[in-house]
Amino acid sequence: MATDLPTQILHALDTASALPxxxxxxxxxxxxxxxxGALDSLQSKEMVxxxxxxxxxxxxxxxxxxxxxxxxxxAKVYEAxxxxxxxxxxxxxxxxxxxxxxxxxxxxxxxxxxxxxxxxKLVKKATSxxxxxxxxxxxxxxxxxxxxxxxLADLKKRKLVIMQKRISFKINKGAKxxxxxxxxxxxxxxxxxxxxxxxTQKFKPYNFAALGAHTPSGALHPLNKVRSxxxxxxxxxxxxxxxxxxxxxxxxxxxxxxxxxxxxxxRDLQDTFYISDPAVADKxxxxxxxxxxxxxxxxxxxxxxxxxxxxxxxRYPWKEDESLRLVLRTHxxxxxxxxxxxxxxxxxxxxxxxxxxxFRNETVDATHLAEFHQVxxxxxxxxxxxxxxxxxxxxxxxxxxxxxLRFKPAxxxxxxxxxxxxxxxxxxxxxxxxxxxxxxxxxxxEAMGLxxxxxxxxxxxxxxxxxxxxxxxxxxxxxxxxxxDLGFVEANAAVRLDRE
Ligand code: PHE
Numbered sequence: 001m002a003t004d005l006p007t008q009i010l011h012a013l014d015t016a017s018a019l020p021x022x023x024x025x026x027x028x029x030x031x032x033x034x035x036x037g038a039l040d041s042l043q044s045k046e047m048v049x050x051x052x053x054x055x056x057x058x059x060x061x062x063x064x065x066x067x068x069x070x071x072x073x074x075a076k077v078y079e080a081x082x083x084x085x086x087x088x089x090x091x092x093x094x095x096x097x098x099x100x101x102x103x104x105x106x107x108x109x110x111x112x113x114x115x116x117x118x119x120x121k122l123v124k125k126a127t128s129x130x131x132x133x134x135x136x137x138x139x140x141x142x143x144x145x146x147x148x149x150x151x152l153a154d155l156k157k158r159k160l161v162i163m164q165k166r167i168s169f170k171i172n173k174g175a176k177x178x179x180x181x182x183x184x185x186x187x188x189x190x191x192x193x194x195x196x197x198x199x200t201q202k203f204k205p206y207n208f209a210a211l212g213a214h215t216p217s218g219a220l221h222p223l224n225k226v227r228s229x230x231x232x233x234x235x236x237x238x239x240x241x242x243x244x245x246x247x248x249x250x251x252x253x254x255x256x257x258x259x260x261x262x263x264x265x266x267r268d269l270q271d272t273f274y275i276s277d278p279a280v281a282d283k284x285x286x287x288x289x290x291x292x293x294x295x296x297x298x299x300x301x302x303x304x305x306x307x308x309x310x311x312x313x314x315r316y317p318w319k320e321d322e323s324l325r326l327v328l329r330t331h332x333x334x335x336x337x338x339x340x341x342x343x344x345x346x347x348x349x350x351x352x353x354x355x356x357x358x359f360r361n362e363t364v365d366a367t368h369l370a371e372f373h374q375v376x377x378x379x380x381x382x383x384x385x386x387x388x389x390x391x392x393x394x395x396x397x398x399x400x401x402x403x404x405l406r407f408k409p410a411x412x413x414x415x416x417x418x419x420x421x422x423x424x425x426x427x428x429x430x431x432x433x434x435x436x437x438x439x440x441x442x443x444x445x446e447a448m449g450l451x452x453x454x455x456x457x458x459x460x461x462x463x464x465x466x467x468x469x470x471x472x473x474x475x476x477x478x479x480x481x482x483x484x485d486l487g488f489v490e491a492n493a494a495v496r497l498d499r500e
Pocket of ligand 1: 461
């Protein structure tokens with residue numbers, strides 16, 4: 001009676017004289033994957049326990065098999081020579097036994113001393129022969145190995161035998177071994193309770209180790225994950241988020257309000273994307289009243305052109321047209337300027353931040369894109385000092401897990417003093433530049449109408465850099481743009497910067 005494989009295994013195990021039962025001998029014609037399937041199901045019911053054994057076995061090649069069937073090349077040559085009365089012409093041999101057999105077999109038959117040359121003929125030398133190649137191959141066909149290592153190596157070299165991986169299973173009885181596979185219920189039903197069948201029914205145990213099925217779903221981009229971490233840090237520290245929906249700004253907000261002279265290299269076409277249609281903005285207006293900000297506009301011009309509020313100015317003819325040109329914002333400090341200008345209406349301590357996209361006309365390479373994201377913070381308060389800024393940076397970056405900071409004097413047109421911030425990155429084992437910062441210049445703030453004793457600190461960093469370090473991405477194009485691998489986006493874990 002044909003029974004299913006699990007039942008066959010149980011029966012074989014019950015009658016097996018030697019334990020463990022080895023699958024390759026008990027079920028030689030069943031594929032390993034099928035045996036494994038049956039064993040897994042039996043093992044989950046604790047009816048058997050098994051282990052997998054990988055081994056290498058020797059199997060005959062097609063040529064090896066043909067030698068087992070018909071004899072070796074040298075034996076064929078010997079036979080052909082024996083049959084030919086009065087010797088066999090050498091040139092006749094290939095016609096009788098085939099070219100390959102003639103070539104390989106002749107040499108071997110000479111070496112074995114089975115035949116010899118007589119003029120242009122081959123004649124028999126040994127009265128009888130023993131075809132040991134054939135015997136060796138027979139042994140291998142039966143046992144999948146050969147007791148003599150050299151023989152095996154030689155046959156492999158002659159391409160008569162190859163080694164193959166075979167998987168078999170050593171099977172032992174399990175704790176719940178039985179000859180019948182008992183069907184285990186997976187659900188307790190109302191009927192079982194009503195009839196009382198539940199008392200004797202076998203239930204399949206829960207598999208708490210089973211992995212859940214993968215549910216396809218949306219995934220946050222790594223930049224968004226790091227962004228949300230930064231936002232949490234800012235909110236924790238009492239910051240308000242600035243509106244960042246203006247990708248296009250006038251030169252006025254992007255540069256002039258920040259005391260960036262109109263000849264500054266950053267304003268060059270090489271560094272800044274200018275908008276062609278429309279190419280110019282209206283004069284800056286108050287968001288709420290719609291009135292042109294004439295006084296502020298004039299202050300900015302004077303600060304640049306003649307100097308004001310204690311500043312000598314740059315002393316060049318400041319051009320309105322240049323200030324009205326529309327640009328893709330090159331930094332989010334344009335927004336900080338607009339927010340500080342608003343703050344001047346009702347001055348008081350304030351903390352603002354933003355995280356959004358900025359644009360620079362850069363040559364795209366492994367670490368630079370023409371657009372990236374800036375993390376920016378601004379703190380306004382009375383009588384702040386550089387020490388406050390440094391102290392704040394230590395707390396801020398500390399929350400990101402960067403505890404060693406160094407500050408290097410730097411230059412920004414809008415801050416004095418300015419500092420580059422370097423952090424020691426434990427993972428990379430080196431100091432990396434992590435931000436730019438400074439104390440906004442009085443001629444910038446006073447032009448807005450902020451009180452003289454109000455100081456404003458600002459700093460900025462890219463969102464890409466910490467993200468690349470966090471996710472070990474060395475080419476920015478793997479993070480942003482059309483080359484991004486969606487699998488990478490889906491598979492990456494969320495970030496807790498302070499826990500890393
Ligand atoms: N705007 C600067 C940058 O793009 C960052 C910064 C903001 C520096 C505010 C000082 C003050 O790198």
